[in-house]
Amino acid sequence: MSPPILTVEQLRTYIHRGEQTLRAVDGVSLSLHAGETLGIVGESGCGKSLTCLSIMGLIEEPVRIEPGSSIRLHDRELSELSLRELETIRGNEISMIFQEPMTSLNPVWTVGDQIAEPVRIHRRADAGEARARAIEMLELVGFPNPEERVDSYPHELSGGMQQRAMIAMALACEPAVLIADEPTTALDVTIQAEIIDLLADLQRRLGMAMIFVSHDLGVVSQIADRVAVMYAGQVVEEGDVGDMFRRPRHPYTEGLLRCLPRLDRKVARLPVIPGDVPSPRDWPGGCRFHPRCAYAWERCLSAAPALTGEEHLSRCWLEEEPERRVPSRAGEPGADS
Amino acid sequence: MSDETGASEYRSGREGWWAALLPGLPYLLRRRWIAGFGILAMAAFLAAVLVLGRERVFATLAGGGGDIDDWVAFATLTLGLGSLWGLSFAALRSGPGGDRSAAWSQWSTAAREFTKNRLAVVGLGALVVLTAVTLLAPYLAPYDPVHIGDVVGTRNLRPSLDHLMGTDKLGRDVFSRVLYGARISLAIGFTAIAIAITLGTAVGAAAGYFGGVVDAILMRIVDVLIAFPRLVLLIVVVSLLGHSVNIVIIVLGLTLWPSTARIVRGEVLSLREREFIQAARALGFGDRRIIARHVIPNVMAPVIVGATLGIGNVILIESGLSFLGLGVPIDVPTWGRILDDGRAALLSTWWVTTFPGLAIVYTVVAINLIGDGLRDALDPRLRM
Amino acid sequence: MTSYLLRRLLYAVPLLWGILTLVFFIMHAAPGDPSAMYLLNPNVSQEVVEQIRSNWGLDEPLAVQYWSWLVNFASGDFGLSLAQQRPISAILADRIPNTLLLSGTALVLIFLIGIALGVIQAVRQYSTLDNVLTFGALLIYSMPTFWLGLMLILIFAHLSYQIDGWPELLRFPASGTTSIQYDMLGFFGKLGDRIHHLILPAFALGVGSAASVARYTRSSMLEVIRQDYIRTARAKGVPGHRVIMKHALRNAMLPIITLLGLYLPFLLSGSVLVEYVFAWPGMGDTIIKAILQRDYPLVMATSFVFAVMVVIGNLLADVLYAVVDPRIRYE
């Protein structure tokens, strides 16, 4: 396999609030190869967005990337670049789209202007060229009559169209990497299907690599080649999409898959993961999943496991003691509180 | 939600009871510098007043003064010192940031947020000092603020050690007048705003909550009042009812409420669609209950901030009124009044106008700092 | 938009009527009437006062007076100033331009200075510069306008002439709109003279508001900077200054524009004191005098102008709002 385009190693992004330090992203390692789609799934607050923003260098005080973290795009260490240098990379070699298309577009400029802007900045195109490029991009993302729509303001577009415009903007300079942070979460299912379709199609045609973040396992399973599951600021499992969803190794992934209501069959009672998603204010000690884990034993309370495995990695002591994959609590899975 | 972690090393009361003898010391030992030095400074100040003004303090006790002002001052002095010591002992007992009950957490979060803003704390300190000075005026003022003596020999004296801010055209000590003036000016500010926010909140909440015709009518009234030349109202009311502190307070209160009403209405409009209000309606709660228990408490943050900033505004307006001869009675020394007294001779006896002006600036700055601090502390967006 | 404007203007009619009616009755409730200005004049006899009263219709029932005022007013006739014995339209024509000149200059200063400072502060949030500016703005904002005016006169129109080495450029006239020799100056001389006279009062009138505009701009800007679309812009690789100037500023302007509407009438009433201090022959002086002299028709007319300014101010704010924010399209 060719070397990855983007490598993230031991990324730790902490939030320093007064005396507190929130370890929101705590040692995430990822790699992304050309033409590949890496899905990141995880529940709210587990650090997905911060991971993406860290890669883009878009974090600001009081959030900081801690020393020892490494983000490499091809061979350049992004975390060591100056702001000026970062600016030449963002939107150019690596782009990002966000969850809320409505708030992520500047309400006072036309979508055309906003799509043209990276072209003007990175390609030093003049106004005419940039506009032509904007129209071209709108066409690419499936806008009906782009010549007209190029002059619309964001509020004149529906949510789906806004997200298409965001995609057009991100892809205007043909980046090598696109980071999509929950691009469909705010959209209706029918629209979501369109956007996923579009992204998959564009990726195929433009050959870019993509990180696709979602909390919806279904969506990720549709679009991703590989998936990383995040929990409490860490990647707890990573592997090929089919493999992972068929044979999850980490109890969290397993729990997640089981607790989803299913369209194809009806169960009397949903299996649950007990407890709540922890807050980065105080991650549990030891294995961060242990308070909610059906298999947890003493070891999980005291020591944090590492991400281990070859193709399919998992951060769990079960990797070392697979025989313990027996529910330790009475009535599990399925207990409520 | 633990308190400042640095303090936790001192959790148990290691130091003896004696530590509380020096007010503020327990706080200093817990590295709560601002609180510690603040308390220490206040205590030192009060003690100094007690020592330097002992004659008048004794006079109060002997019943010679008999004046209510004197008793207020005396109470301030004793209660002030008492509570400072009380705080210190309490700090000693409870340990640092002892767990407050959950019911307090809302306000203590806001309070913590507020104390993070240094300028706001400075403003609060400045206002506390001012209030103390105001209440202690009888012990601090070197002269009678209204008594007119032998005018010719004592008037228009430059600032000196005898008269820190000089004397005015009738020979009264400007410093003493400014001290006493603070009482009236602050009283006017606080009371007028209290009236304005009570009225404004009630009207705004009703308009926003009920909407429709009620809203239309109330808001038209507000529109009219906002576009209404306030000066006309002031002149007429003052002429009709006469100059008195109460009238000025009422008139200011009555002219300032429309803006509060607008703010509250805006908040309530968005609040009304909030789901907990809908839920309250679904639960069959009456409108009055919903407004009083669910709507108003949730619009108080902007109202409090507005009110704080409004106090400064009222003080400014009062001085403008005095400037137009529409202020308080002439024998009541407010800042506006004192400032106006020196106006004609500003170019020669600049001190008569300058010092009360500076007092106004000092106060309004302090109040605005507090207001800004409150705005940040009460803004839910800034809290997690 | 046109229909919207029309509607707003239509809506303004009852508003103005309400205000004026209120003013009318409040004014008439005040002790004294226009003839009262003769009451303390030794040269005037009792008969004169009575005659004047009946001549001005002051002895008629209030309802009659109200009705006749309303009819005249509605037909565009402001009537005659009782105290000045001049047509009110002429008086307003004299005064309004002066006030607009002063308030307009102040307004421009307020927004230019205020916004510039606010943006600088927001960009340099928590820096020393930010703190100094914040505090300085607060200090100025906390000064009573007329006191500031007096202090400006004390320093720039008095001490400046007494102190020898004081730069000539920083000496200002204390009063009036023009010098005595204004008529004999050339074009640039006239212009310079006017500006010279305008500086102190405009400063006194505007600087406090500029300080508060700066504060609003700062917080509005800080708020906008937190928005998603700013992050989007930065994700596109837009350089920092361009993010501020192109993406943030226009959005941050929205709440500031509402201030514009609020400041117009505020400046007008604020100018009452400033005009007085700087002997600026504008509306302020007229309003006060009219009220003090119970010059009813003039009070009504000046209140009308005032209220119209409020309406225009709000309208202006709304229109500008729509200009800056494409989301807002009035029907």
Added chain:
Amino acid sequence: MKRNAPGSVEPLVSVEELTRHFPIKKGLLRRTTGYIRAVDGITFDVRHGETLALVGESGCGKTTVARTLLRLLEPTSGRIVFNGEDVAQLNRQQLLAFRRRAQIIFQDPFGSLNPRMTVGSVLEEVIRVHGLAENGGLQRRVTELLSAVGLDPADARRYPHQFSGGQRQRIVIARALAVEPEFIVADEPVSALDVSVQAQVLNLLADLQERFHLTYLFVSHDLSVVRHIADRVAVMYLGKIVEIGDSETLFENPQHPYTEALLSAVAVVGAADDSRPIVLSGELPSPANPPRGCPFHPRCPHPEKDEVCRTTPPPLEAKAGGGMAACHKVVGRESSGPGQP
């Protein structure tokens, strides 16, 4: 715990031709120039003890139905009959009694609780207003309610912001339960929750239904959730019900092309690779200006879409495949034959 809805029994709630329009004001005099037809003449029943789910895309009018049912919004026309009483006709007293029997749970667990009241006082207030317990019993009742929804009774002293989203949703449920209602409208109660917590709340709702014999109107846009919880399902599109029927039948054998598209668009883990979603072309029309004829026709992928669809609104009628649907192209029950699209 699937119960077969007893069809013969009198329905608990029956909605007839319910319409709710929001006026659009325009022009010089703010005349009403048009209406947003948020809910446009819908008819359905909720039967005793069942869970009826209302699904549809954003803006199709689900929340409006929910709020109108509880008279938080006045209907423009149509009737809502609750237990034989016309909800629109209730006087103050009766309304209060009605509110003791019908409750609502909202989507946003953050917005549904007054941030300035402790959980305990929230519950106490409800109990007091309805006079459901005397002073002594008050605490006991609060404790009961909290434990019923799986919370620690000690939590009564805490404020909403000190709870996680799932816990808050439990509090909201407890508040609704406080009046001992028989009917609960749940407006997207789990949409804002993390998936791992969503299952807990769904289970809780099911448990409570059993325990207190509740009837639910369950609003959701998530078909998998609906499938899991509902006995019957109504699919809304542009303010109209386009299909309604037994959950089982509807999911196995959707009649309306819109339902079909909706189902196919759901991304399912482990779905076969060839199960491409039916991608609808065109945008969701505005409810202010719904298309003439069948509201779905501009986006309809049905191969036989024709002039009738463009001009005539289809009635909601029983279809051969089971349930009722509003589509010209799906064969009705009377005219026999498979009639699958």
Added chain:
Amino acid sequence: VTACIDAGDRSRENDDAPVPEELRFGGTAVVGFLAEASSMNEFASNDINSDELQSYVLFTTLVRYDEDLQLVPYLAESWETTSDGEQRTLTFHLRHAVKWHDGAPTTAYDVAFTFDRIKALGRLFPRAASFSNYDSAVVQDSFTVTFFLKPHPGFLDPWSFTSPMPQHILGDVPLAELQQDPFGSVSPVGNGPFRFVEHRPGDRWVFEATTDFPEALGGRPYVDRLVYRIIPEPTTMLAELMSGELDVYLGVAPSQVEQVESSPTARVLRYETRIYAFINWNARRPLFADPAVRRALTLGIDRERLVEAVRYGMGEVAYSPLPPYHWAHNSQLQPLPYDPDSARALLDAAGWVDSDGDGVRERDGDRASFELITNSNPVREDVLEIVASDLATVGVEVIPRVLEAQTLGATITGSDRDFDAFVLGWGPQFEQNDRRIFGCATPEGLFHWAGYCNPRVDELLDRVASLEDRAQALPLWFEYQEIIQRDQPYTFLYYETRAIGIKNRLRAVEMDVRGTLINVNDWWIEPGSRRQIAASRSP
């Protein structure tokens, strides 16, 4: 930008070396006053500033008072009177050479026109009372006009402040519009030493010298331009005077006098005025009904100190309603002294005793406490405070209250006279009519504030009102003043002396009880220190 040159301005020692007459011409004199002069229309204006500008600057009066307050010819070259007891005639002979500024001659028709209009306006003319004894006018020839009137003292006095208005301009204006004619503010045409140039309301009036003004009336003024500026704020005014924008500051506040005096470039001119300040006791109130109490109150106020304190000595303790300039002023009377002990004794004797020890006297349940009101005016506010502090020491409580002027006017003239006492200043005309204030014939009269009634005073005032012969009137006036002194319906506070600030470069400025612009023709500016631009226009 500042055009004035203060440099060469070396104060008064230059006075020894007078500047030759021909070099005195030129320059602009700028006069500042706190209030606007409302109109140049004789028929409409009623404020003192307009009067002065009309009488001394823009127009000419028929007669004038000289320094000794004797009437002397001015526009009228001479006059004669006849009398048949019931009817008197008064014939004026006008000078021939006086022209309106548009070139038309000033004639007897103008005088008669003015008189006719005044009579026609009737009570709408603010000073209608002055002409109440005048019946009619007949023009004899272009320069001779005869009036028919009832005999009364000071019958010439109205012509000292009434200037003829131009008939050829105002003649066609309908009576109803006469008072509102733009003539008053926009386009006045006069016949005085200065012609109208410009009026910017609220800001300034600008006049320029009439070059052909007849020598007989004083000739061409020395200054080229006279600018009358309105600056309401005293501090601003003072700053303008000090910086040289103004040449004259009319009405320097007492507290500012010292500063003007200490300036090397300006001087202070003090002059007597007709104004006296007084406290009016409302005798309708029980506390003030007794003359002894009023006397006690006067004795209890240290008026010497008051004058020093509030007016910085600019004034004299007053004791008579006829100020010292008045020919009938009784200078043998002495002001009541400051004597708090006698005051207390009088109050005790009148039954006002402090029985409850709160420091305030009472009688039959009434407290010796009253509201002392005045209009908002810094000096009078000070008076209130000092009076309050003085009377407190004799056991009388004073609650000072300041009302806005119109409210005060309405309060004290209102039919219910709902007030206790007030402080006011009053500037009687040269022909004094005190029946309005002390006569009991018209107790509801506008100015009958005091509610004072003494039949003897009535009698005296009625007699002097018809006595033309001063020698006969004098003893009556004296007795009147004695009674007032005894009864103290007012406590007279002081006769007001005023101060103006003058730039040293402006010379020959005189002011006295007649007014502030009496010799504006003679003002001249030192040649070296004139405003540059204006200087080029000297002849």
